[in-house]
Amino acid sequence: MAAMPNGGVDNCGECVFNPDPARALIVGGPGRCEIRGIVTSRPFWTYCANFHTGARVPNGPVFAGFDEFGRLPWHGDRQPDYNQGDDGPCEVCDQTPSVLTLPGPTRLLLFCGGDHYLVWWRQANPGKSGEYPWQLHDAMFDPRRRASGRDAPRGIREHLLWWLRRRL
Numbered sequence: 001m002a003a004m005p006n007g008g009v010d011n012c013g014e015c016v017f018n019p020d021p022a023r024a025l026i027v028g029g030p031g032r033c034e035i036r037g038i039v040t041s042r043p044f045w046t047y048c049a050n051f052h053t054g055a056r057v058p059n060g061p062v063f064a065g066f067d068e069f070g071r072l073p074w075h076g077d078r079q080p081d082y083n084q085g086d087d088g089p090c091e092v093c094d095q096t097p098s099v100l101t102l103p104g105p106t107r108l109l110l111f112c113g114g115d116h117y118l119v120w121w122r123q124a125n126p127g128k129s130g131e132y133p134w135q136l137h138d139a140m141f142d143p144r145r146r147a148s149g150r151d152a153p154r155g156i157r158e159h160l161l162w163w164l165r166r167r168l
Contacts, residue, residue: 010051010137011065013043017050035064037076046079047071052136061125063132068113069100071132073121078103080117083110092116 012018012031031043034057040046041113053059061121063071064079072080080102089096090112100109100117111117122132 010047011044012040012048012051012062016053016054017056017116018043033062036077037066038062040079042079042081049133049134052133052139060133062131066114068101069117072100072114072117073125073130073132075102075121075124080111086110090116092119 012033014034015031015047018031019035020029020032029043031040031046032038033040033048035050035056038047040062042064047063047065048061049055050060061073062079063073064081065071066082074080080100083098083101086098086101086108087096088098088108088110090098090110093112093116095112098112100111100113102109102111102117109120111120122128
């Protein structure tokens with residue numbers, strides 16, 4: 001069974017730009033983004049601003065969700081993930097054990113936590129914001145907006161119906 005999202009329905013697994021939401025939901029398969037041309041192994045823990053804006057051009061980075069670290073930006077098309085037992089020091093402070101990893105061009109990058117990953121990410125991505133756009137999230141899920149019926153978020157049922165109609 002697929003892992004449940006950690007912050008609501010604003011994830012890749014339920015996004016209209018994921019062309020196969022049923023695969024992600026039913027069999028726990030990967031999510032794919034039509035806008036960015038990326039695949040994520042954790043679609044229900046992957047987020048971006050495009051879910052909220054509906055824009056068909058990339059809007060900021062993709063974010064990986066972690067309970068203890070919040071939402072951390074991907075580095076291009078590479079997603080940070082939990083350390084699966086790789087030994088080595090943190091890229092920022094040389095502390096071990098490392099709890100986060102990021103595939104690098106020549107080696108796996110290791111981080112002792114989300115704060116140090118963000119320090120490294122900001123150095124590697126000057127001028128870009130690594131902060132998740134919570135204002136878009138909060139606006140979409142505002143109870144007054146939802147009660148009015150304006151811009152109600154699409155749940156998995158509506159998304160599956162949209163996907164089926166698109167295929168017929």
